[in-house]
Amino acid sequence: MSHKYYEFFCPVKVIAGKAALEHIPYELTGLAAKRPMIVTDKGVRAAGLLDPVIAACEESGLEIVSIYDDVPPDSSTSVVRDIAGIYRQEKCDAIIAVGGGSAIDTGKAVNILVSEGGDDIARYSGAGILKHPLKPFFVVPTTAGTGSEVTAVAVITDEKKGVKLPFTSSFLLPNAAIIDPRMTLTLPPHITAATAMDAMTHATEAFTCMAKNPLSDAYATAAIKKISQSLLNVMDNPKDTEGRLELAQASTMAGIAFSNSMVGLVHSLGHATGAICHLPHGLCMSLYLPYVLEYNLESIREPLGELLLYLEGPEVYSATPASRRAEATISAIRKLRDQLYKRCQLPRTLKETGKVLENQLDHIAEMALDDGSIMFNPKEVTLEDARAVLRRAWA
Amino acid sequence: MLLKRIQPMVFQARRLYVDIMFQVMGRALQAVSEVDETVQNEARALPQGLLFEMMVMPEGPRLIVEHIGDGYFHYHGDSAPRPVDLSIQFKHIAHAFLVLSFQEKTSEAFANDRMLVDGDVSYAVRMTRVLNRLETFILPKLIAERAVKEYPASLHLPEKLISAARIYLKVATNFVETARP
Numbered sequence: 001m002s003h004k005y006y007e008f009f010c011p012v013k014v015i016a017g018k019a020a021l022e023h024i025p026y027e028l029t030g031l032a033a034k035r036p037m038i039v040t041d042k043g044v045r046a047a048g049l050l051d052p053v054i055a056a057c058e059e060s061g062l063e064i065v066s067i068y069d070d071v072p073p074d075s076s077t078s079v080v081r082d083i084a085g086i087y088r089q090e091k092c093d094a095i096i097a098v099g100g101g102s103a104i105d106t107g108k109a110v111n112i113l114v115s116e117g118g119d120d121i122a123r124y125s126g127a128g129i130l131k132h133p134l135k136p137f138f139v140v141p142t143t144a145g146t147g148s149e150v151t152a153v154a155v156i157t158d159e160k161k162g163v164k165l166p167f168t169s170s171f172l173l174p175n176a177a178i179i180d181p182r183m184t185l186t187l188p189p190h191i192t193a194a195t196a197m198d199a200m201t202h203a204t205e206a207f208t209c210m211a212k213n214p215l216s217d218a219y220a221t222a223a224i225k226k227i228s229q230s231l232l233n234v235m236d237n238p239k240d241t242e243g244r245l246e247l248a249q250a251s252t253m254a255g256i257a258f259s260n261s262m263v264g265l266v267h268s269l270g271h272a273t274g275a276i277c278h279l280p281h282g283l284c285m286s287l288y289l290p291y292v293l294e295y296n297l298e299s300i301r302e303p304l305g306e307l308l309l310y311l312e313g314p315e316v317y318s319a320t321p322a323s324r325r326a327e328a329t330i331s332a333i334r335k336l337r338d339q340l341y342k343r344c345q346l347p348r349t350l351k352e353t354g355k356v357l358e359n360q361l362d363h364i365a366e367m368a369l370d371d372g373s374i375m376f377n378p379k380e381v382t383l384e385d386a387r388a389v390l391r392r393a394w395a
Numbered sequence: 396m397l398l399k400r401i402q403p404m405v406f407q408a409r410r411l412y413v414d415i416m417f418q419v420m421g422r423a424l425q426a427v428s429e430v431d432e433t434v435q436n437e438a439r440a441l442p443q444g445l446l447f448e449m450m451v452m453p454e455g456p457r458l459i460v461e462h463i464g465d466g467y468f469h470y471h472g473d474s475a476p477r478p479v480d481l482s483i484q485f486k487h488i489a490h491a492f493l494v495l496s497f498q499e500k501t502s503e504a505f506a507n508d509r510m511l512v513d514g515d516v517s518y519a520v521r522m523t524r525v526l527n528r529l530e531t532f533i534l535p536k537l538i539a540e541r542a543v544k545e546y547p548a549s550l551h552l553p554e555k556l557i558s559a560a561r562i563y564l565k566v567a568t569n570f571v572e573t574a575r576p
């Protein structure tokens with residue numbers, strides 16, 4: 001592997017743990033920001049998750065100048081334009097995105113407009129368009145899964161053209177990600193499970209796909225260890241603050257791993273299934289993960305076998321012969337899925353979702369072949385291969 | 396002293412090689428699209444008139460092909476009749492050389508941040524598969540295995556390509572041999 005080369009980049013300040021939210025005023029002041037705007041969605045507000053953020057700022061004499069709480073699940077160019085308008089009108093000077101993937105992506109896109117100017121976010125779509133740092137931008141994730149707080153990507157729907165616009169630039173990365181266990185404490189069981197399995201998939205694919213590298217490997221394995229040690233505890237005891245924090249950190253670590261080494265076929269199939277059958281992303285990840293690992297098995301036997309240590313611990317790892325570890329890793333993931341099914345009926349097959357028709361599989365396969373992440377899958381996937389994986393995942 | 400005199404020659408040779416390989420690939424893309432069903436099926440999903448470019452930053456060698464419809468490619472040489480729709484850009488000529496001398500797979504070069512995509516990623520994914528397929532045609536199996544993720548088990552060389560392929564692979568093997576440290 002003398003030709004191996006890699007890049008690794010993550011300039012996001014991670015502020016994590018007990019009373020992390022209370023660090024926001026200090027961090028904003030450090031960037032000379034005095035008039036922050038919060039970008040969030042109705043669900044977050046209804047769950048009361050804004051209260052501790054606002055209280056933390058007000059107690060330090062920092063006023064939240066404006067709150068936009070109407071980000072839809074699939075954010076659009078007009079939403080971004082509207083929020084940018086409010087930001088300018090209220091003379092804000094920083095953005096705090098509070099929420100899951102959509103609120104965070106919206107915050108990134110709004111930051112482009114308010115920093116670069118104009119009303120047409122589509123102009124900045126693509127890679128490497130931005131050449132300057134943007135306004136101060138903080139992210140407070142309220143799910144433990146997407147890892148968007150440490151990725152340099154945003155996706156916004158152009159509703160007029162009916163296409164999804166991608167934005168990629170390292171300037172989209174927030175200045176800080178604030179990981180506070182209070183923000184994920186009230187996540188319902190099935191979302192906790194699905195988002196944790198999204199993080200698990202990020203870490204597993206980062207560790208087994210083509211762009212793996214020593215730095216992202218370290219983040220990936222640490223994330224897998226945290227998830228396998230904490231997920232079932234949290235499922236059984238949702239108010240387990242320690243466990244919640246472990247999952248939230250694991251999600252950020254898995255995000256750092258995959259944003260530097262990419263994901264593979266699980267995500268290609270998941271993106272296609274999400275678009276066609278409207279299934280949540282984390283659910284698709286959990287569903288496809290073992291089937292894709294089986295498909296990739298002979299190309300990833302060695303790294304996959306290493307993951308057994310982080311999934312099952314040193315005793316199981318050392319008791320398993322090296323030649324059987326890759327299979328044992330897949331079994332461990334299946335076992336975890338069975339446990340999650342028992343606790344919250346997180347589907348393990350397409351049939352169990354009740355939302356996929358068998359005659360949709362071909363369409364899913366075709367769409368998956370056009371997904372960017374398929375490029376980094378360790379095995380070259382043909383249409384027939386994709387169909388075969390889907391048939392195995394059917395029931 | 397010696398290094399100073401040899402370096403420019405190495406640079407020049409590398410540039411020349413990349414230039415030649417782009418021409419070889421451009422012609423081969425067109426030829427393969429005329430005979431190979433797999434390539435046609437991949438290409439058919441691209442819009443008609445799509446201009447695809449592969450180039451070396453900042454102003455280095457480039458190849459431009461157009462999808463003229465129904466899975467057929469037309470090679471335009473190194474100049475485009477209008478702005479290109481999809482561009483795969485190597486960050487440096489050294490990286491283009493690694494890929495074009497089949498020391499690094501196209502997909503690996505993406506994974507290793509050697510090149511960038513400007514344009515629709517789903518088209519780039521298709522073109523990468525077309526390039527992989529192409530590499531299996533114009534190279535002997537041994538080298539192709541290194542250049543693509545997987546060598547297709549059921550690859551029948553179309554008669555029309557075999558003679559042309561020999562010429563290409565002669566160029567390629569020579570270069571690989573001399574290029575390896």
Ligand SMILES: [Fe+2]
Nearest residue numbers: 198202281285
């Ligand atoms: Fe994901």
